[in-house]
Amino acid sequence: MITVLLADDQALVRGALAALLRLEPDIEVVADVGNGDDVVDAARASGADVCLLDIEMPGADGIEVAARLAAEVPGTRSLMVTTFGRPGYLRRALEAGASGFVVKDTPATELAEAIRKVHAGLRVVDPALATESLAGGANPLTEREREVLRECLDGAPVAAVAARVHLSAGTVRNYLSAAIGKTGTANRVEAARVAQRNGWL
Template identity: 50%
Template sequence: MIRVLLAEDMHMIRAALSALLRLEPDIDVVAEVVRGDRIVPEALRTRPDVAVVDIDLPGVDGITASAELRKTLPGCRILILTAMGQPGQVRRALAEGIEAFLVKDAPGDHLAEAVRRTAQGLRVLDPELVAAAIEYGASPLTPREATVLREAAKGAPAEEIAGRLHLSTGTVRNYLTSAITKTGARNKIDAVRIAEDVGWI
């Protein structure tokens, strides 16, 4: 029996995924969480063989939570659920050693097979997803530029970002200008959109 932890914040999607997996005679959903920061505690409590993790979760994002899970419970395999439009996130996950991905719009019967393959330690990679990740390449943003852009994505003005990150307002503006240039954006809002679309922030 393959024990599965399911991490998905959208209630209807989580219920549907759970129902699909519970139909399988060799799969048991032992835990369901709605936040990334609940993955490790629940995994330690329930000891799943596979964690099926949505890439976008509140609290802690799916990749960060998965990387922590790999360190804390190395025997638990991870299957990331992602959208086709997030090649940067796929590159980030691959860099963390996660090698199983399922595209969210894949046919329902692919889920159980992906869980089985992941449990066996096999790679589950959508060729189009990998090709997109290679095409977009690594993020051109420095870690500090990405942090400033993430704060800007929340609607914070430069002065507020500066206060949060203990930087001068001028330095924050310089980081934003650099991020706009590197993403090929027209302005800050466009830079946020581009970086979010490809998974750089």
């Protein structure tokens, strides 16, 4: 029996996934949580073989959680199951230690098969997303550029962004200029949105 932990901030999604997986004779859902900060403890307590992780959750996001599980509970493998099929997310999740990445509209039989493969030590990636990720290349932004762009998503002025990231306004402008060039956009808000859309933030 493959034991599974569900981590998604939407109770309805967790309930639907649990109901679908209970139809599989070799899969048992042993725990579910709605906050990224609760996943590692739940994995330890339940001894789950595979954790299905959403990317966008309150607390730690799914990519952070995958890294923590790999480091702290290596017996639990991570499978990202997300609405956000962005190539940048795929690359970051696999680099963090996730064993697989599928989107939420994956048919139930394919999801069950992905769980079996991940449990067996294989890597599973949505084929369309893998192709898109390879075509798009690696994230061109540095960690500092990503940090500054995240603060620009709400349209904040440079001075406010500088205060939030504890840098001078001039340094922030330099990072933004580099990020705008790398994303091929016209301004900081557009650059932040393109980066977010690609899963680079």
